[in-house]
Amino acid sequence: MFWCRFADPTRWDQAIATLSDGNQAWAKAAPLLILALAADAFQRDLKPNRWGQYDTGGATMNLCLQATALGLMVHQMGGFDPRKAQENFSLPGGFTPMAMIAIGYQLPQEAIPEALKEREHAPRMRRPLGETFFYGRWGEAIIDPACE
Numbered sequence: 001m002f003w004c005r006f007a008d009p010t011r012w013d014q015a016i017a018t019l020s021d022g023n024q025a026w027a028k029a030a031p032l033l034i035l036a037l038a039a040d041a042f043q044r045d046l047k048p049n050r051w052g053q054y055d056t057g058g059a060t061m062n063l064c065l066q067a068t069a070l071g072l073m074v075h076q077m078g079g080f081d082p083r084k085a086q087e088n089f090s091l092p093g094g095f096t097p098m099a100m101i102a103i104g105y106q107l108p109q110e111a112i113p114e115a116l117k118e119r120e121h122a123p124r125m126r127r128p129l130g131e132t133f134f135y136g137r138w139g140e141a142i143i144d145p146a147c148e
Helices: 009-017 021-027 052-069 082-088 112-121
Strands: 002-004 034-038 074-076 095-103
Touching: 009 021, 009 034, 009 082, 021 074, 021 095, 021 112, 034 052, 052 074, 052 095, 082 095, 095 112
Parallel strands: none
Antiparallel strands: 002 034, 034 095, 074 095
């Protein structure tokens, strides 16, 4: 499901209203918002779809890669209210809202809110692979330097 800021301001405002306050502050400048939904069941036979969330993540990653290749910025957000999204947009049962995704162009430096500038320009910190990726069994950190 998606909303274009310029096409339907009323629905756009409803989509923005589902975001956390921190995300609303900057996401309202994006021209496009997408709500990624995972199907809880296969649509053909309504049997449980245990891969629905995995498939939604894969599809979302491909969307992000394509948008980036086209020169767009993409930001996925978990900071939204799934219940509010279900209410605002009459989402049927059987679908799990996974993430809101803002797509647009990088804001000019002077348009970035002051409260966000420091975070926007801070170096990205990642945890060491050994904290989240294990070799052979759970809890055994990757220790091969070739894997780091």
